[in-house]
Amino acid sequence: MRGLCVNYGHIEAIRDISFNVEEGTIATLIGANGAGKTTTLKTISGLRKVRAGAIIFDGKDITHMPPYERVLRGISQSPEGRGCFPGMSVRENLDMGAYTRKDRKTPAYQQDLDRVFDLFPRLKEREKQPAGSMSGGEQQMLAIGRALMAKPRLLLLDEPSMGLAPKLIAQIFTIITEINAQGTTVLLVEQNAAQALKRADTAHILETGEVVRSGTGAELAADGSVKAAYLGGDV
Incomplete structure (x- = not known):
């Protein structure tokens, strides 16, 4: 800057x-x-x-x-207020973080997803749950995890x-x-x-x-x- x-x-x-x-x-x-x-x-x-x-x-x-x-x-950002997509599942939110990636069907993508789940085991437990139904802390984990999926x-x-x-x-x-x-x-x-x-x-x-x-x-x-x-x- x-x-x-x-x-x-x-x-x-x-x-x-x-x-x-x-x-x-x-x-x-x-x-x-x-x-x-x-x-x-x-x-x-x-x-x-x-x-x-x-x-x-x-x-x-x-x-x-x-x-x-x-x-x-x-450069990737986890915004103030989390900004999760409430009607989408945890997994769908994470996939949105990787929107610009072209390797979604590769082992490298799965490794990055596994990394997020290792950092935030709660997200793995709630992989199919709508983001809007989670607690504030869980949504914050999701926001950071989504940002990480952009590598x-x-x-x-x-x-x-x-x-x-x-x-x-x-x-x-x-x-x-x-x-x-x-x-x-x-x-x-x-x-x-x-x-x-x-x-x-x-x-x-x-x-x-x-x-x-x-x-x-x-x-x-x-x-x-x-x-x-x-x-x-x-x-």
Whole structure:
């Protein structure tokens, strides 16, 4: 991200944002509601137009590339609010995540499906169940699993712990760490700053559309001002 600026009409949502996500790492964006975190992810995935600046992925400028081409290049997103197809089964939702793939009848596709079921055994148990009939935590697992079926090199996660019980939050973050350990780069937007910073290699704080602090997850987690603003004091 190089000097990125994005507007909603005349309102500047993010301004002059610059940061890197290194391959093989977990990076996180934290900040208050309205800081521009979700807009940043939507812009990376191609759902918001760029007013100024550039997005570089694997050495190529993708700033004005259509969203579907970004998926083909290896960028996939689990959106805020999960966005599952409620009337479709778990398996059908996962297949939709692989919509751009041409290898659905190959062993490689089955291996990727098995990987999702290994990460989320609950999805295997509910493979034929309509997504809309599942709990919020199960739908979040499905949203992440669907994004993984696109075989992303960069996985964008928008508020994966929102609305979940503490036990499920811990489980989701453990799985995110495992996904990264298996070789997928992760850019995470998260209100639960403590969990995000605990797992992030790098972290960036957004305030009113601008990056105001950057560092390692450990550095920001130990910073007194960050603790006071985002972690509820000492943690």
